[in-house]
Each structure stands twice: as structure tokens, then as C-alpha cells.
Amino acid sequence: MKTRKVLLVVLIALMASALWAGGTRENVPSPGGALPIQMVCRLYEQPPDMDNFYWRTFQERANVKLDVTWIPSADFTTRLNLILSSGDLPEVLGADYRNNAGFIRAVQQGAFWDLTPILGDFSDYPNLRDNSAPDSWKTSRVLGRNYGIPRTTSQWQGAPLVRKDLFDEAGLPMPTTMTEFLDGLEAIRRRHPDMLGMALKDNLLISDGGFLGGFGGNDPYFNDEGGLVWSRLTPAYTKYLAFMREAYARGLMSREYAVMQPTQAVDYFQGGMAIAFIHESARWCYPFQVSIREKTGNQNAEVMYVPPLVGDPGMYVGSISLGWNDSFYISSRVPREKVLQILGYFDSTATPEFYELSTYGVEGVHWTRDANGNRVTNAQRDRDLGQTNPWQVLPGYYYAYQKIDSTAAPESYNERMRNIFDEQMFATRNKINPFQIINSARWAQAWPRFESNWLSQAAQFVSGQITLEQYQAYVDTINRDPDMRAGYREFAEQYREIFF
Numbered sequence: 001m002k003t004r005k006v007l008l009v010v011l012i013a014l015m016a017s018a019l020w021a022g023g024t025r026e027n028v029p030s031p032g033g034a035l036p037i038q039m040v041c042r043l044y045e046q047p048p049d050m051d052n053f054y055w056r057t058f059q060e061r062a063n064v065k066l067d068v069t070w071i072p073s074a075d076f077t078t079r080l081n082l083i084l085s086s087g088d089l090p091e092v093l094g095a096d097y098r099n100n101a102g103f104i105r106a107v108q109q110g111a112f113w114d115l116t117p118i119l120g121d122f123s124d125y126p127n128l129r130d131n132s133a134p135d136s137w138k139t140s141r142v143l144g145r146n147y148g149i150p151r152t153t154s155q156w157q158g159a160p161l162v163r164k165d166l167f168d169e170a171g172l173p174m175p176t177t178m179t180e181f182l183d184g185l186e187a188i189r190r191r192h193p194d195m196l197g198m199a200l201k202d203n204l205l206i207s208d209g210g211f212l213g214g215f216g217g218n219d220p221y222f223n224d225e226g227g228l229v230w231s232r233l234t235p236a237y238t239k240y241l242a243f244m245r246e247a248y249a250r251g252l253m254s255r256e257y258a259v260m261q262p263t264q265a266v267d268y269f270q271g272g273m274a275i276a277f278i279h280e281s282a283r284w285c286y287p288f289q290v291s292i293r294e295k296t297g298n299q300n301a302e303v304m305y306v307p308p309l310v311g312d313p314g315m316y317v318g319s320i321s322l323g324w325n326d327s328f329y330i331s332s333r334v335p336r337e338k339v340l341q342i343l344g345y346f347d348s349t350a351t352p353e354f355y356e357l358s359t360y361g362v363e364g365v366h367w368t369r370d371a372n373g374n375r376v377t378n379a380q381r382d383r384d385l386g387q388t389n390p391w392q393v394l395p396g397y398y399y400a401y402q403k404i405d406s407t408a409a410p411e412s413y414n415e416r417m418r419n420i421f422d423e424q425m426f427a428t429r430n431k432i433n434p435f436q437i438i439n440s441a442r443w444a445q446a447w448p449r450f451e452s453n454w455l456s457q458a459a460q461f462v463s464g465q466i467t468l469e470q471y472q473a474y475v476d477t478i479n480r481d482p483d484m485r486a487g488y489r490e491f492a493e494q495y496r497e498i499f500f
Contacts, residue, residue: 034065035341038091040083041392042326043070054361054384061357062349066393074262084111089331092342094151094392096326097142098436101444107142112329113339116146125343127350133323133398139437140327148327149346149395154402155323156426158282158305159210163275163292165302166192177310178214178243178317181276185252188275197252199265199274204244204257205458208237209278210318210430214311215239218319218431220495223479227488228495230443231435232454233475241471243311245462255463272296281403282421286413308429318430322437323398346395355397358390360407374411381407438494443487450478 047070048055059065069090071079080095084106093112097103106112122129129137133152140150160181166188167174175181185197200209212218217236221229231237247253254260269277270291277288285303292301308316328346330339348354360367366381404421405414454474461471478484 034059034063035345036065036067037342037345038067038069039094039328039393040069040071040090040092041094042076043072043392044388045386048386048389049384052384053365053380054390057362058357058390062345062354062394064345068393070389070392087111089333091331091334091338093329093331094326095329097148098439101441101448104142104439104441104444107147110332112147113332113334114145114147115149115330115339115343118339118343119146125347127347128395131350131352131397132395136322136324139322140324148329149343150324150327151391151394152323152350152396152398153321153325153391154398154400154404155320156400156421156430157321157403158421158426159308159318160198161269161277161280161282161285161288161303161305163188163301164304165298165300166275168302174304174306175309176307178211181306181309182243182247182250182252185247185275186250189251192275194273196254196268196274197250198247198276198278199268200253200257200260201262201265201277201279204278204462205455207279208240211243211311212237212240212433213319213430214309214315214317215243216312216315218433220434222492223485223488225485225489226492227485228434228438228491229479229488230447230484230491231433233479238468238472238475239312241458241461242468245464248462249464270295272298272301282417283403283406285417286406286409290408307424308426316429318426320427320430320432322432326392328395349394350397352397354394355399358385358394358396361385376410377407434495434499435491437498438491440487440490440494442483442490446481446483446487450481450484454478 050066050068055066076095077100080093080100081102083089083093084102089111095103097107119125119128128149131152132150133155136150136152137146140146140148142148162174162184164174167184170184170188170191172184172187175184189195189197202209208217212231215236217231217234217240219236221231221234221236223229244253248257265274265277265279268274270288272292272295277284282305285305289301289303292303293299306317308318310316330342334342360375360377361381361384366384367375367377370376401414401418401421404417406417409417457466457471457474460466461468479488
């Protein structure tokens, strides 16, 4: 799998006050043994017991003592902005700077260490250099500099998940187009009127679940003066909302979709009460399937991700991530000596060994091998590790099928899922949305003035309370705003410098 080589350039003159000259890594031993690190990290599930067997083992092997404040993902942006405004930063902050004016402002004001001169040519940090996602050290730069250590994740995660057994039961093939997808859900709902068509883990107005790609929404759209228009305010995004409006009108979405919590959506699907699940990776197919069989007694239940659905001609549902999710930023208040120690921790854990440990746990406790030598996990693994928590505190190791493999599934199942993924050509049919990379300080300052009202207007359009013409007229007023247009010009300039 190949990714486009990109080069991020400086947007704004560097204003940080925490710069230092020089820098090769020094192997500074931790006084008194394990290195204490205070961290803030994103949480996608229940807070872990940091004193259980896995977390004790991890910290012993990494020679650290972690003091982690876990913030639920749904509240993360709000809490992050509170942290930034207070100035009370942890030693290490795991966060995403993109399109967050407050974060960029904090960087400009010197809140974090500029790691560029310390990392240098990475000769002292070979694991961070060799085991991170392709191009992640370029695409994760802030204002053209490496302030953060990207937390590596897979670029590929699959597509909407569906109950394949219900399609089979209705005599329907797996959908290959977005129209077939909605038609299939509606046909199944006629047979099972008590079921929800689509359960949405994330707000469809914030995260499009890959559907935007089916309307060309991952391609750039320029206005009359050559500015690159924010993706949610393009004709492609309006087409996507119209698609969701149709799904809503056909009764395929919960009437409370805008306020449905992620845990509620998960409960709907794994409890057998929804036909499709949006915004989740393919690695959940197996555990969802097991749960549905247990809760419904239907041993034929089968969960599968749909092929890349065709929307407009030549356009496919899905997208490619940058291969990182959040980065680790070190507060400028941390002494230089400890910065080097923290970087030593990150480099020493960006290895296959720590990827295996953070994914499966400890052999003999969390997993064993069967007669064929395949790894078999147990319930203790799920209790101690959960699903994503261990990955939130270390930079990770790049594995392309990280979001395709299930730790609960037999190796033969995972191999089948990888083969299906490759055969359906997800990697070549999906595109990176340029707004995963580019950013604009002018746009980041202007957009908050419109965001809440836009969310309201978009929700009203999806639910049929306003017409397409009314929604489009509102979008046009935003796109005519001088500050937004200035931001679009900055987007376009950066896009040309990165992609051409």
C-alpha cells in the first residue's frame, strides 16, 4: 500500500518561546527507577484499572510510572480547550491540533516543546523513524514543525458494518452502491419492523462514516477566486446530507440520531436491534457477531463490512486516514533532561514487541496458543486491556491491518477478512481528504462563529424541517463571509504546496 508523499510547509511565522539549539538524544537514566510521566489521553471506553496485571506489566517493561487523566472522546475537544485556556498543562498531552485555533495559538505562544531539533535525523530514535505510519512525521507537523509524536494507527478500517445474514435471509446480495444499501435496509426493515436501519456511533454531521467519499467529498472543491472550500460546505457535502435525509425519511435512522450516545448505538447493534452500524472499524465484526448470537440466540447471525459502495460514478464510500490519531505534545515547562527521557520512553515502545503486548497482553495470562500455534485470547485479556486503552499511551507500531484484525477472532477468520479487504481494493479506491492535512489559522478563527448554527441548519435539513434551497442559501452566506474566504485562500495555498 502506498501513500502520497507530502510536505507540510509553514503557515505562520514561528513564535514559540520554548526553542533550544542543538540536540541529540541523551540516554539519561531515571532517578529512582521508573520514569514518572503525567499524561492526558483520549478515552473511547471505560477508564482502565491502571493497577491490573496488564498495566503493571506494561509499566515494568517500559520502566515508567504513568499518571493518566482519561478524557472521554465525546467531551475531548471541550476539555482540551479548557486545559489550554487554563495553562495548566500535563507533562504529556495526547491531542489533535487540526483545525483547533486554541491549540495552534498555544503552540505559537510556546506551550509545547518544538521537538524538531531534538529529533534531528532520527538517528537516535530509530523506532520512531522506522515504525511510525508512512509520512506521519510530515503530516502531523504543526506550523511546519514537529511539536508532537504521532500516535500510529492503521490507515485502513473498512466500511459500514451490516448484518449479512439478514441480507441473505431477504434474498439480497451484499450492496455495492449507496442506493442498494438504502434499498436493502428498507427491505429488511419490512421483514423486521422492530429493528433500526442504521445505528450511528458518531454524530453524522461531525463524522460522515466514509459516505462523503461516495459523492466526491474527498476531492478538493475551489470557489470562484481559487480558494479551497471547507469540505462540509461543498456541493459534495450537501449531496451527502441529502443522502442521509433520504435515509431519515425512509425510517432508516433513529429520530434521536443527533443525540444518540456512542454506547447506545453499540448496544443497539450488538443487541441485534439494528441492521447496520456506522462509524466503526472492521475489527468489530467478529465480537459484534458473537454478541448478537449470544443475545438473540440466532446462531446464523453474521456481521460483515460492505464493499466500497459506489455513489456518483467512480466515487466510493470510504476514506484513508493519515495513519495517526492524536499526537503526544510535551509541555514546555518540562525540563530538557526529562524531555529526553520521555522521548526515550516513546522510542523504546514503538516496537513490534510492545505492539503485541498492547494488543494481546501477556502470554499465559491473556492469551495462549492452540494446537496449530495460533494465538487464542481469553476473557482476562478483555478485562485488563479493553479494546483501545493500551494504544492511547504509546506511539505504537504501524500494522496495516490493525483495524481489520480482531483480537478475539481465530487467525483463520482474520486472514479471511484481510483477503476480502484486499480483493475489494479498499486501499486503491479510497482517498485521503486533504483537510486531514491542511489547516488555516484564519479559517480556524472564523469557523467557530458559524459552527453551532450550521450544525442546527444541517440537522434540520436532514430531518426535513427545511428545504434544500433553504439549507443551500445558508451555506452560501457562510461561504461569502470575508474571513472564511480568506481561510479558503490559505487552504488553497497550502494544498498547492503540499500536493503539487
